[in-house]
Amino acid sequence: MPDEPPLTPKERKVHDQGLVSVLAQLHDELDAAVLAAYGWADLAPALVGRPGGTTPWPDKPAEQAAAEEDLLTRLVALNRERAAEEARGRVAWLRPDFQNPTGAGTEQAAAEIAVAAVEPAAAAKAPWPKTLPAQFQAVRAMLADQPAPADAEHIARQFKRARTKQVAELLETLEALGQVQQPEPGRYAA
Incomplete structure:
Protein backbone atom coordinates (compact mmCIF):
# COMPACT_ATOMS: atom_id res chain seq x y z
CA MET A 1 0.00 0.00 0.00
CA PRO A 2 1.45 3.41 -0.88
CA ASP A 3 2.53 5.69 1.93
CA GLU A 4 -0.51 7.24 3.51
CA PRO A 5 -0.51 10.90 4.53
CA PRO A 6 -0.45 11.48 8.29
CA LEU A 7 -3.78 11.84 10.06
CA THR A 8 -5.12 15.32 10.62
CA PRO A 9 -5.75 16.33 14.25
CA LYS A 10 -9.48 15.70 13.73
CA GLU A 11 -8.82 12.27 12.19
CA ARG A 12 -6.37 11.42 15.00
CA LYS A 13 -9.06 12.31 17.59
CA VAL A 14 -11.60 10.05 15.87
CA HIS A 15 -8.97 7.31 15.62
CA ASP A 16 -8.11 7.56 19.31
CA GLN A 17 -11.68 7.92 20.61
CA GLY A 18 -12.86 5.10 18.39
CA LEU A 19 -10.10 2.84 19.72
CA VAL A 20 -9.31 1.96 16.12
CA SER A 21 -5.89 0.56 17.01
CA VAL A 22 -7.40 -1.61 19.75
CA LEU A 23 -10.09 -2.88 17.39
CA ALA A 24 -7.51 -3.65 14.70
CA GLN A 25 -5.39 -5.54 17.25
CA LEU A 26 -8.39 -7.59 18.39
CA HIS A 27 -9.25 -8.44 14.78
CA ASP A 28 -5.66 -9.52 14.16
CA GLU A 29 -5.66 -11.69 17.30
CA LEU A 30 -8.95 -13.28 16.25
CA ASP A 31 -7.63 -13.95 12.73
CA ALA A 32 -4.50 -15.57 14.15
CA ALA A 33 -6.57 -17.67 16.59
CA VAL A 34 -8.86 -18.91 13.81
CA LEU A 35 -5.92 -19.87 11.63
CA ALA A 36 -4.34 -21.68 14.59
CA ALA A 37 -7.62 -23.48 15.36
CA TYR A 38 -7.64 -24.89 11.84
CA GLY A 39 -3.97 -25.84 12.15
CA TRP A 40 -2.99 -23.25 9.58
CA ALA A 41 -0.88 -20.92 11.73
CA ASP A 42 1.79 -21.03 9.03
CA LEU A 43 -0.37 -18.64 6.98
CA ALA A 44 -0.66 -16.04 9.75
CA PRO A 45 2.58 -14.12 9.06
CA ALA A 46 1.54 -13.45 5.48
CA LEU A 47 -2.12 -12.62 6.22
CA VAL A 48 -2.69 -11.27 9.72
CA GLY A 49 -2.49 -7.51 10.07
CA ARG A 50 -1.72 -6.94 6.42
CA PRO A 51 -3.60 -4.24 4.48
CA GLY A 52 -6.07 -5.85 2.14
CA GLY A 53 -5.67 -9.22 3.83
CA THR A 54 -8.14 -11.64 2.21
CA THR A 55 -9.80 -8.76 0.35
CA PRO A 56 -9.24 -7.37 -3.14
CA TRP A 57 -6.37 -4.92 -3.28
CA PRO A 58 -4.23 -4.02 -6.26
CA ASP A 59 -0.49 -4.41 -5.97
CA LYS A 60 -0.75 -6.96 -3.19
CA PRO A 61 2.63 -8.44 -2.22
CA ALA A 62 3.22 -11.81 -3.89
CA GLU A 63 3.70 -13.55 -0.53
CA GLN A 64 0.31 -12.31 0.68
CA ALA A 65 -1.49 -13.21 -2.55
CA ALA A 66 0.03 -16.71 -2.45
CA ALA A 67 -1.03 -17.19 1.18
CA GLU A 68 -4.58 -16.13 0.35
CA GLU A 69 -4.67 -18.58 -2.55
CA ASP A 70 -3.35 -21.33 -0.25
CA LEU A 71 -5.99 -20.45 2.37
CA LEU A 72 -8.77 -20.69 -0.19
CA THR A 73 -7.43 -24.00 -1.48
CA ARG A 74 -7.32 -25.42 2.06
CA LEU A 75 -10.87 -24.25 2.82
CA VAL A 76 -12.24 -25.83 -0.36
CA ALA A 77 -10.43 -29.10 0.44
CA LEU A 78 -11.76 -29.09 4.01
CA ASN A 79 -15.28 -28.43 2.77
CA ARG A 80 -15.05 -31.36 0.34
CA GLU A 81 -13.69 -33.61 3.10
CA ARG A 82 -16.55 -32.72 5.46
CA ALA A 83 -19.15 -33.16 2.72
CA ALA A 84 -17.75 -36.62 1.92
CA GLU A 85 -17.85 -37.60 5.61
CA GLU A 86 -21.45 -36.43 5.90
CA ALA A 87 -22.37 -38.35 2.75
CA GLU A 119 -16.34 -17.82 33.97
CA PRO A 120 -19.92 -16.56 33.89
CA ALA A 121 -20.11 -12.80 34.06
CA ALA A 122 -21.50 -11.39 37.26
CA ALA A 123 -25.12 -10.49 36.69
CA ALA A 124 -25.77 -6.79 36.70
CA LYS A 125 -27.87 -5.60 39.60
CA ALA A 126 -31.26 -4.16 38.81
CA PRO A 127 -31.93 -0.57 39.86
CA TRP A 128 -34.01 -0.22 43.01
CA PRO A 129 -37.33 1.46 42.12
CA LYS A 130 -38.16 4.78 43.77
CA THR A 131 -41.88 4.28 44.33
CA LEU A 132 -43.46 1.78 46.67
CA PRO A 133 -45.75 0.18 44.04
CA ALA A 134 -42.77 -0.28 41.70
CA GLN A 135 -40.74 -1.80 44.57
CA PHE A 136 -43.52 -4.34 45.21
CA GLN A 137 -43.57 -5.29 41.53
CA ALA A 138 -39.78 -5.52 41.33
CA VAL A 139 -39.49 -7.74 44.42
CA ARG A 140 -42.30 -10.02 43.23
CA ALA A 141 -40.73 -10.29 39.74
CA MET A 142 -37.25 -10.96 41.16
CA LEU A 143 -38.67 -13.64 43.45
CA ALA A 144 -40.41 -15.26 40.50
CA ASP A 145 -37.03 -15.52 38.73
CA GLN A 146 -35.43 -17.42 41.63
CA PRO A 147 -35.03 -21.19 41.15
CA ALA A 148 -35.67 -21.85 44.85
CA PRO A 149 -37.19 -20.02 47.81
CA ALA A 150 -35.08 -16.98 48.73
CA ASP A 151 -34.68 -14.79 51.78
CA ALA A 152 -34.90 -11.01 51.94
CA GLU A 153 -31.11 -10.56 51.98
CA HIS A 154 -30.71 -12.58 48.77
CA ILE A 155 -33.42 -10.60 47.01
CA ALA A 156 -31.99 -7.27 48.25
CA ARG A 157 -28.57 -8.17 46.83
CA GLN A 158 -30.13 -8.44 43.36
CA PHE A 159 -30.82 -4.68 43.39
CA LYS A 160 -28.65 -1.60 43.60
CA ARG A 161 -29.20 0.23 46.91
CA ALA A 162 -32.01 -1.99 48.22
CA ARG A 163 -32.07 -2.41 52.02
CA THR A 164 -32.66 -5.90 53.37
CA LYS A 165 -35.05 -4.62 56.05
CA GLN A 166 -37.23 -2.87 53.47
CA VAL A 167 -37.25 -5.95 51.19
CA ALA A 168 -38.22 -8.12 54.20
CA GLU A 169 -41.19 -5.83 54.90
CA LEU A 170 -42.25 -5.95 51.27
CA LEU A 171 -42.04 -9.76 51.24
CA GLU A 172 -44.10 -9.99 54.44
CA THR A 173 -46.75 -7.70 52.92
CA LEU A 174 -46.79 -9.67 49.68
CA GLU A 175 -47.28 -12.87 51.68
CA ALA A 176 -50.13 -11.32 53.66
CA LEU A 177 -51.79 -10.34 50.38
CA GLY A 178 -51.37 -13.87 49.01
CA GLN A 179 -48.93 -12.74 46.30
CA VAL A 180 -46.02 -14.92 47.53
CA GLN A 181 -45.66 -17.93 49.80
CA GLN A 182 -43.33 -18.68 52.70
CA PRO A 183 -42.60 -22.42 52.43
CA GLU A 184 -40.06 -22.17 55.25
CA PRO A 185 -39.45 -19.47 57.83
CA GLY A 186 -37.76 -16.41 56.31
CA ARG A 187 -37.70 -17.80 52.78
CA TYR A 188 -40.20 -16.85 50.10
CA ALA A 189 -41.33 -18.21 46.75
CA ALA A 190 -43.58 -16.77 44.05
Missing part, protein backbone atom coordinates in the same frame (compact mmCIF):
# COMPACT_ATOMS: atom_id res chain seq x y z
CA ARG A 88 -20.99 -41.49 4.47
CA GLY A 89 -23.16 -40.71 7.52
CA ARG A 90 -20.42 -39.40 9.79
CA VAL A 91 -21.02 -35.96 11.26
CA ALA A 92 -18.53 -34.28 13.59
CA TRP A 93 -20.94 -32.56 15.95
CA LEU A 94 -19.59 -29.74 18.06
CA ARG A 95 -22.43 -30.17 20.56
CA PRO A 96 -24.18 -33.51 19.86
CA ASP A 97 -26.65 -33.15 22.75
CA PHE A 98 -27.89 -29.88 21.27
CA GLN A 99 -27.43 -30.33 17.52
CA ASN A 100 -28.68 -33.91 17.26
CA PRO A 101 -30.23 -34.90 20.60
CA THR A 102 -31.83 -38.10 19.29
CA GLY A 103 -28.72 -39.26 17.45
CA ALA A 104 -31.01 -40.31 14.63
CA GLY A 105 -29.71 -41.13 11.21
CA THR A 106 -26.01 -40.58 11.62
CA GLU A 107 -22.94 -41.98 13.23
CA GLN A 108 -22.12 -39.26 15.75
CA ALA A 109 -18.57 -38.27 16.44
CA ALA A 110 -17.74 -35.43 18.74
CA ALA A 111 -15.51 -32.88 17.08
CA GLU A 112 -12.16 -32.46 18.73
CA ILE A 113 -12.12 -28.81 19.67
CA ALA A 114 -10.50 -27.48 22.80
CA VAL A 115 -12.74 -24.95 24.51
CA ALA A 116 -11.43 -22.78 27.32
CA ALA A 117 -13.56 -22.58 30.42
CA VAL A 118 -15.33 -19.27 30.65
Whole structure:
Protein backbone atom coordinates (compact mmCIF):
# COMPACT_ATOMS: atom_id res chain seq x y z
CA MET A 1 0.00 0.00 0.00
CA PRO A 2 1.45 3.41 -0.88
CA ASP A 3 2.53 5.69 1.93
CA GLU A 4 -0.51 7.24 3.51
CA PRO A 5 -0.51 10.90 4.53
CA PRO A 6 -0.45 11.48 8.29
CA LEU A 7 -3.78 11.84 10.06
CA THR A 8 -5.12 15.32 10.62
CA PRO A 9 -5.75 16.33 14.25
CA LYS A 10 -9.48 15.70 13.73
CA GLU A 11 -8.82 12.27 12.19
CA ARG A 12 -6.37 11.42 15.00
CA LYS A 13 -9.06 12.31 17.59
CA VAL A 14 -11.60 10.05 15.87
CA HIS A 15 -8.97 7.31 15.62
CA ASP A 16 -8.11 7.56 19.31
CA GLN A 17 -11.68 7.92 20.61
CA GLY A 18 -12.86 5.10 18.39
CA LEU A 19 -10.10 2.84 19.72
CA VAL A 20 -9.31 1.96 16.12
CA SER A 21 -5.89 0.56 17.01
CA VAL A 22 -7.40 -1.61 19.75
CA LEU A 23 -10.09 -2.88 17.39
CA ALA A 24 -7.51 -3.65 14.70
CA GLN A 25 -5.39 -5.54 17.25
CA LEU A 26 -8.39 -7.59 18.39
CA HIS A 27 -9.25 -8.44 14.78
CA ASP A 28 -5.66 -9.52 14.16
CA GLU A 29 -5.66 -11.69 17.30
CA LEU A 30 -8.95 -13.28 16.25
CA ASP A 31 -7.63 -13.95 12.73
CA ALA A 32 -4.50 -15.57 14.15
CA ALA A 33 -6.57 -17.67 16.59
CA VAL A 34 -8.86 -18.91 13.81
CA LEU A 35 -5.92 -19.87 11.63
CA ALA A 36 -4.34 -21.68 14.59
CA ALA A 37 -7.62 -23.48 15.36
CA TYR A 38 -7.64 -24.89 11.84
CA GLY A 39 -3.97 -25.84 12.15
CA TRP A 40 -2.99 -23.25 9.58
CA ALA A 41 -0.88 -20.92 11.73
CA ASP A 42 1.79 -21.03 9.03
CA LEU A 43 -0.37 -18.64 6.98
CA ALA A 44 -0.66 -16.04 9.75
CA PRO A 45 2.58 -14.12 9.06
CA ALA A 46 1.54 -13.45 5.48
CA LEU A 47 -2.12 -12.62 6.22
CA VAL A 48 -2.69 -11.27 9.72
CA GLY A 49 -2.49 -7.51 10.07
CA ARG A 50 -1.72 -6.94 6.42
CA PRO A 51 -3.60 -4.24 4.48
CA GLY A 52 -6.07 -5.85 2.14
CA GLY A 53 -5.67 -9.22 3.83
CA THR A 54 -8.14 -11.64 2.21
CA THR A 55 -9.80 -8.76 0.35
CA PRO A 56 -9.24 -7.37 -3.14
CA TRP A 57 -6.37 -4.92 -3.28
CA PRO A 58 -4.23 -4.02 -6.26
CA ASP A 59 -0.49 -4.41 -5.97
CA LYS A 60 -0.75 -6.96 -3.19
CA PRO A 61 2.63 -8.44 -2.22
CA ALA A 62 3.22 -11.81 -3.89
CA GLU A 63 3.70 -13.55 -0.53
CA GLN A 64 0.31 -12.31 0.68
CA ALA A 65 -1.49 -13.21 -2.55
CA ALA A 66 0.03 -16.71 -2.45
CA ALA A 67 -1.03 -17.19 1.18
CA GLU A 68 -4.58 -16.13 0.35
CA GLU A 69 -4.67 -18.58 -2.55
CA ASP A 70 -3.35 -21.33 -0.25
CA LEU A 71 -5.99 -20.45 2.37
CA LEU A 72 -8.77 -20.69 -0.19
CA THR A 73 -7.43 -24.00 -1.48
CA ARG A 74 -7.32 -25.42 2.06
CA LEU A 75 -10.87 -24.25 2.82
CA VAL A 76 -12.24 -25.83 -0.36
CA ALA A 77 -10.43 -29.10 0.44
CA LEU A 78 -11.76 -29.09 4.01
CA ASN A 79 -15.28 -28.43 2.77
CA ARG A 80 -15.05 -31.36 0.34
CA GLU A 81 -13.69 -33.61 3.10
CA ARG A 82 -16.55 -32.72 5.46
CA ALA A 83 -19.15 -33.16 2.72
CA ALA A 84 -17.75 -36.62 1.92
CA GLU A 85 -17.85 -37.60 5.61
CA GLU A 86 -21.45 -36.43 5.90
CA ALA A 87 -22.37 -38.35 2.75
CA ARG A 88 -20.99 -41.49 4.47
CA GLY A 89 -23.16 -40.71 7.52
CA ARG A 90 -20.42 -39.40 9.79
CA VAL A 91 -21.02 -35.96 11.26
CA ALA A 92 -18.53 -34.28 13.59
CA TRP A 93 -20.94 -32.56 15.95
CA LEU A 94 -19.59 -29.74 18.06
CA ARG A 95 -22.43 -30.17 20.56
CA PRO A 96 -24.18 -33.51 19.86
CA ASP A 97 -26.65 -33.15 22.75
CA PHE A 98 -27.89 -29.88 21.27
CA GLN A 99 -27.43 -30.33 17.52
CA ASN A 100 -28.68 -33.91 17.26
CA PRO A 101 -30.23 -34.90 20.60
CA THR A 102 -31.83 -38.10 19.29
CA GLY A 103 -28.72 -39.26 17.45
CA ALA A 104 -31.01 -40.31 14.63
CA GLY A 105 -29.71 -41.13 11.21
CA THR A 106 -26.01 -40.58 11.62
CA GLU A 107 -22.94 -41.98 13.23
CA GLN A 108 -22.12 -39.26 15.75
CA ALA A 109 -18.57 -38.27 16.44
CA ALA A 110 -17.74 -35.43 18.74
CA ALA A 111 -15.51 -32.88 17.08
CA GLU A 112 -12.16 -32.46 18.73
CA ILE A 113 -12.12 -28.81 19.67
CA ALA A 114 -10.50 -27.48 22.80
CA VAL A 115 -12.74 -24.95 24.51
CA ALA A 116 -11.43 -22.78 27.32
CA ALA A 117 -13.56 -22.58 30.42
CA VAL A 118 -15.33 -19.27 30.65
CA GLU A 119 -16.34 -17.82 33.97
CA PRO A 120 -19.92 -16.56 33.89
CA ALA A 121 -20.11 -12.80 34.06
CA ALA A 122 -21.50 -11.39 37.26
CA ALA A 123 -25.12 -10.49 36.69
CA ALA A 124 -25.77 -6.79 36.70
CA LYS A 125 -27.87 -5.60 39.60
CA ALA A 126 -31.26 -4.16 38.81
CA PRO A 127 -31.93 -0.57 39.86
CA TRP A 128 -34.01 -0.22 43.01
CA PRO A 129 -37.33 1.46 42.12
CA LYS A 130 -38.16 4.78 43.77
CA THR A 131 -41.88 4.28 44.33
CA LEU A 132 -43.46 1.78 46.67
CA PRO A 133 -45.75 0.18 44.04
CA ALA A 134 -42.77 -0.28 41.70
CA GLN A 135 -40.74 -1.80 44.57
CA PHE A 136 -43.52 -4.34 45.21
CA GLN A 137 -43.57 -5.29 41.53
CA ALA A 138 -39.78 -5.52 41.33
CA VAL A 139 -39.49 -7.74 44.42
CA ARG A 140 -42.30 -10.02 43.23
CA ALA A 141 -40.73 -10.29 39.74
CA MET A 142 -37.25 -10.96 41.16
CA LEU A 143 -38.67 -13.64 43.45
CA ALA A 144 -40.41 -15.26 40.50
CA ASP A 145 -37.03 -15.52 38.73
CA GLN A 146 -35.43 -17.42 41.63
CA PRO A 147 -35.03 -21.19 41.15
CA ALA A 148 -35.67 -21.85 44.85
CA PRO A 149 -37.19 -20.02 47.81
CA ALA A 150 -35.08 -16.98 48.73
CA ASP A 151 -34.68 -14.79 51.78
CA ALA A 152 -34.90 -11.01 51.94
CA GLU A 153 -31.11 -10.56 51.98
CA HIS A 154 -30.71 -12.58 48.77
CA ILE A 155 -33.42 -10.60 47.01
CA ALA A 156 -31.99 -7.27 48.25
CA ARG A 157 -28.57 -8.17 46.83
CA GLN A 158 -30.13 -8.44 43.36
CA PHE A 159 -30.82 -4.68 43.39
CA LYS A 160 -28.65 -1.60 43.60
CA ARG A 161 -29.20 0.23 46.91
CA ALA A 162 -32.01 -1.99 48.22
CA ARG A 163 -32.07 -2.41 52.02
CA THR A 164 -32.66 -5.90 53.37
CA LYS A 165 -35.05 -4.62 56.05
CA GLN A 166 -37.23 -2.87 53.47
CA VAL A 167 -37.25 -5.95 51.19
CA ALA A 168 -38.22 -8.12 54.20
CA GLU A 169 -41.19 -5.83 54.90
CA LEU A 170 -42.25 -5.95 51.27
CA LEU A 171 -42.04 -9.76 51.24
CA GLU A 172 -44.10 -9.99 54.44
CA THR A 173 -46.75 -7.70 52.92
CA LEU A 174 -46.79 -9.67 49.68
CA GLU A 175 -47.28 -12.87 51.68
CA ALA A 176 -50.13 -11.32 53.66
CA LEU A 177 -51.79 -10.34 50.38
CA GLY A 178 -51.37 -13.87 49.01
CA GLN A 179 -48.93 -12.74 46.30
CA VAL A 180 -46.02 -14.92 47.53
CA GLN A 181 -45.66 -17.93 49.80
CA GLN A 182 -43.33 -18.68 52.70
CA PRO A 183 -42.60 -22.42 52.43
CA GLU A 184 -40.06 -22.17 55.25
CA PRO A 185 -39.45 -19.47 57.83
CA GLY A 186 -37.76 -16.41 56.31
CA ARG A 187 -37.70 -17.80 52.78
CA TYR A 188 -40.20 -16.85 50.10
CA ALA A 189 -41.33 -18.21 46.75
CA ALA A 190 -43.58 -16.77 44.05
